[in-house]
Amino acid sequence: MLQVIDLHEFLKDERVRCAVKVGSIIRYTMAEFLQNKGFIEIPPVIISPVTDPLAHPIFNGEISYYDNKYYLTRSMIFHKQMALLAFDKIFCFSPNIRLELAEKARTGRHLFEFTQLDLEVKGASREEVMQLAEEMFIEILKRVKECCKPELEKLGRELKIPSRPFKRISFEEAYNEYGKEYEEILSSEAKEPFWIIDFPKWKREFYDREFEDREGWLADMDLIYPEGFGEALSGGEREYKYERIVKRIQDSKMDPKEYFFYLEIAKRGLPPSAGFGIGIERLTRYICGLRDIKYTTPFPKIPGKYCI
Ligand code: AMP
Ligand code: MG
Numbered sequence: 001m002l003q004v005i006d007l008h009e010f011l012k013d014e015r016v017r018c019a020v021k022v023g024s025i026i027r028y029t030m031a032e033f034l035q036n037k038g039f040i041e042i043p044p045v046i047i048s049p050v051t052d053p054l055a056h057p058i059f060n061g062e063i064s065y066y067d068n069k070y071y072l073t074r075s076m077i078f079h080k081q082m083a084l085l086a087f088d089k090i091f092c093f094s095p096n097i098r099l100e101l102a103e104k105a106r107t108g109r110h111l112f113e114f115t116q117l118d119l120e121v122k123g124a125s126r127e128e129v130m131q132l133a134e135e136m137f138i139e140i141l142k143r144v145k146e147c148c149k150p151e152l153e154k155l156g157r158e159l160k161i162p163s164r165p166f167k168r169i170s171f172e173e174a175y176n177e178y179g180k181e182y183e184e185i186l187s188s189e190a191k192e193p194f195w196i197i198d199f200p201k202w203k204r205e206f207y208d209r210e211f212e213d214r215e216g217w218l219a220d221m222d223l224i225y226p227e228g229f230g231e232a233l234s235g236g237e238r239e240y241k242y243e244r245i246v247k248r249i250q251d252s253k254m255d256p257k258e259y260f261f262y263l264e265i266a267k268r269g270l271p272p273s274a275g276f277g278i279g280i281e282r283l284t285r286y287i288c289g290l291r292d293i294k295y296t297t298p299f300p301k302i303p304g305k306y307c308i
Pocket of ligand 2 (some may be wrong): 222231233234
């Protein structure tokens with residue numbers, strides 16, 4: 001099977017050169033912003049016996065090594081929680097492998113290898129990490145405007161700094177008003193980024209914390225880009241008590257044995273926390289105003305294709 005991209009042509013494309021420069025400034029700004037707030041950067045985990053189950057269908061990404069089963073990291077959610085046994089605030093530029101179905105190539109916002117800036121804060125509330133995300137987002141926009149003027153000009157992108165606090169809408173409200181396509185519709189209509197909060201259990205993974213006084217609903221959130229660019233980040237408060245985690249795994253019709261390593265650690269105690277993960281390529285795509293995410297990296301992994 002032929003590799004789909006002519007790399008010589010692709011790497012000469014102005015869109016790639018501009019977007020990769022913008023991505024570089026984004027990473028630098030994120031790291032600096034978080035270090036200044038006392039976060040510790042932890043190294044990424046690439047394979048592990050436990051990884052994010054995800055709430056949508058993908059191929060598995062399994063590796064066998066001396067008869068032990070590993071998964072390629074889909075997100076570092078569990079490792080973030082465990083790292084808080086050592087530190088109060090952590091972040092990671094975490095490569096994620098999500099073997100997305102080929103049809104996802106059409107969305108313009110899916111790759112099967114991408115990077116999340118993933119962060120987690122011990123004892124934090126959802127509100128606190130939402131404030132942090134807003135502040136970081138604005139810092140990044142300002143920095144890109146300052147450092148990437150020629151690139152933004154070439155891309156014909158004019159960036160406006162949004163006002164804070166970003167607007168919020170609950171999942172229930174959004175779903176009742178717009179139905180299944182709520183995210184696309186709201187994102188297309190929006191002029192500024194906004195939050196969707198309080199997702200139902202059936203929509204999300206087992207690790208987002210369920211409200212004690214509102215059964216079936218979660219203390220979580222998504223940030224959505226305007227102009228139809230869709231989801232920017234997902235996050236929330238986490239389940240951290242062993243019994244509750246086991247119950248949520250069972251509620252999701254999964255086998256707790258699959259999470260043995262993680263559950264053994266949770267049994268001995270995990271701290272309460274909140275955090276989020278933001279896709280760097282999607283953020284770059286939004287900032288650059290590109291409809292196809294493939295331009296944001298020199299080596300895009302396009303769902304369903306054979307890519308170098
Ligand atoms: P999730 O844990 O699925 O909410 O993913 C966290 C963030 O990673 C999302 O909000 C996106 O910004 C980004 N992301 C998720 N899946 C992909 C993908 N297939 N390609 C690129 N970015 C992604
Ligand atoms: Mg998400």
